[in-house]
Amino acid sequence: xTIAATHSAEPAAQTYDAIVIGxxxxxxxxxxxxxxxxxxxxIIEREHVGGTCINEGCTPTxxxxxxxxxxxxxxxxxxxxxxxxxxxxxxxxxxxxxxTVDMVKVRxxxxxxxxxxxSGSERGLRExxxxxxxxxxxxxVAPQTLDVxxxxxxxxxxxxxLIVINTGERPSVPPLPGLADVxxxxxxxxxxxxxxxxxxxxxxGGYIALEFGQMFRRFGAQVTILQRGPRLxxxxxxxxxxxxxxxxxxxxxxxxxxxxITRVERSGDGGVSVxxxxxxxxxxxxxxxxxxxxxxxxxxTDKLNPAAAGIATDQRGYIRVNxxxxxxxxxxxxxxxxxxxxxxxxxxxxxxxxxxxxxIDGKDITTSGRLVPYTVFIDPQLGGVGLREQEARAQGxxxxxxxxxMSYVARALEVDETRGFMKALVDAQSEQILGFTVLGIEGGxxxxxxxxxxxxxxxYTALRDATFAHxxxxxxxxxxxxxxxxx
Numbered sequence: 001x002t003i004a005a006t007h008s009a010e011p012a013a014q015t016y017d018a019i020v021i022g023x024x025x026x027x028x029x030x031x032x033x034x035x036x037x038x039x040x041x042x043i044i045e046r047e048h049v050g051g052t053c054i055n056e057g058c059t060p061t062x063x064x065x066x067x068x069x070x071x072x073x074x075x076x077x078x079x080x081x082x083x084x085x086x087x088x089x090x091x092x093x094x095x096x097x098x099x100t101v102d103m104v105k106v107r108x109x110x111x112x113x114x115x116x117x118x119s120g121s122e123r124g125l126r127e128x129x130x131x132x133x134x135x136x137x138x139x140x141v142a143p144q145t146l147d148v149x150x151x152x153x154x155x156x157x158x159x160x161x162l163i164v165i166n167t168g169e170r171p172s173v174p175p176l177p178g179l180a181d182v183x184x185x186x187x188x189x190x191x192x193x194x195x196x197x198x199x200x201x202x203x204x205g206g207y208i209a210l211e212f213g214q215m216f217r218r219f220g221a222q223v224t225i226l227q228r229g230p231r232l233x234x235x236x237x238x239x240x241x242x243x244x245x246x247x248x249x250x251x252x253x254x255x256x257x258x259x260x261i262t263r264v265e266r267s268g269d270g271g272v273s274v275x276x277x278x279x280x281x282x283x284x285x286x287x288x289x290x291x292x293x294x295x296x297x298x299x300x301t302d303k304l305n306p307a308a309a310g311i312a313t314d315q316r317g318y319i320r321v322n323x324x325x326x327x328x329x330x331x332x333x334x335x336x337x338x339x340x341x342x343x344x345x346x347x348x349x350x351x352x353x354x355x356x357x358x359x360i361d362g363k364d365i366t367t368s369g370r371l372v373p374y375t376v377f378i379d380p381q382l383g384g385v386g387l388r389e390q391e392a393r394a395q396g397x398x399x400x401x402x403x404x405x406m407s408y409v410a411r412a413l414e415v416d417e418t419r420g421f422m423k424a425l426v427d428a429q430s431e432q433i434l435g436f437t438v439l440g441i442e443g444g445x446x447x448x449x450x451x452x453x454x455x456x457x458x459x460y461t462a463l464r465d466a467t468f469a470h471x472x473x474x475x476x477x478x479x480x481x482x483x484x485x486x487x
Contacts, residue, residue: 013159016042020164021138024051025345026335026352027166035130037360044138049122052168053345056188063110065377068218101219104194140309165334169297177263182272184291197221201288205232207376209294224254237389299338323366342372373451375444380420383447386435398428402484406440409476417441422480431459
């Protein structure tokens, strides 16, 4: 008698018109748009609806930055002739005036705003026509086919001819000797502290490191920033990086450049000791109560198994896409931070607009020529759009450079926030604005005004000769575009 071999049957896949993996700033709106277009859509979210922006990025950090700025202004109140109490003493940018910061209250305010944004986004998805929200972890098992391990423990197999990946990034764990053996903070966990650190040591000199460094200095912590390279914000022009470092030092932050981290250890008082090597080769141990590792981000593709679907990634795990956001697998797209490039919420949302236009409206929109504005929410803010000076010169462009300190801006003088400067690059022949950077009060808003001019292809003379209301920050553009170097 022959006994037939038995095989466990593969689970039958539930078929959708579209699947979106990740409910971030591109994935959520896209799922809603696909559903509204009549496509049966599943959207899978591993942790929180809203992505990095709402849960661990823009919303919570800028909420806490606002609290830190209030503390800064209270300490400076005497500069404006305001004396809140006997302890007030003005004139210093650093935290020298006695001040109580209730981190539990700061944290709760942050949590409340995050929960409001998150719950609103989740409710919108659940109420959207033709959209099913699944909370769980997705992994490719074949082209156009996924297994989803739901939070309930059940595994469901899904398939669709259209799949969009919006899984984002998470804080990187740097391969530093000893780091795994000490308590350290990331950009997510630092926002859950219930007390101000005595001494916060920050590893890194990028956007995240500087925003948190200045924030906790204003809350009252001693702060040391360790940067391996010769400049903070290494992609910026040298004059911008140097000015940022000067501002942070004026705020009382110990900024150390050309400083390599050799190992991390526990200190005897329960804190953390960071052994560093300076430019002269000498080693030194810095002891802090808390350690923030802000040394980059890692794409969330390690559990996604993109290779099973024929989706190519780079050596760091970012998904490769073309200018239409198509991956190397037919019918699969990637949007937001997971594809690499500028990790900004507004870029993720623009990715959504591109796919909505192409997949639903039948258009042919690409990322080619897209302007990438950004704002770093240190105080004063750093905003930029278009080319930086070092980039323009490396490309051999014929440019004119206009530069003006914020101390020339009437509005900045009136509110006593004159640190920083503005810089614009203009094409010498066409008079088009090629790039703009501002380190100054409300820098992001000023940058956005210049970006609109760039989008409209206005010559710089339109801003130089415009009639702006006085006394606003915008009227500073009159003087900036009339102050080219060498003229």
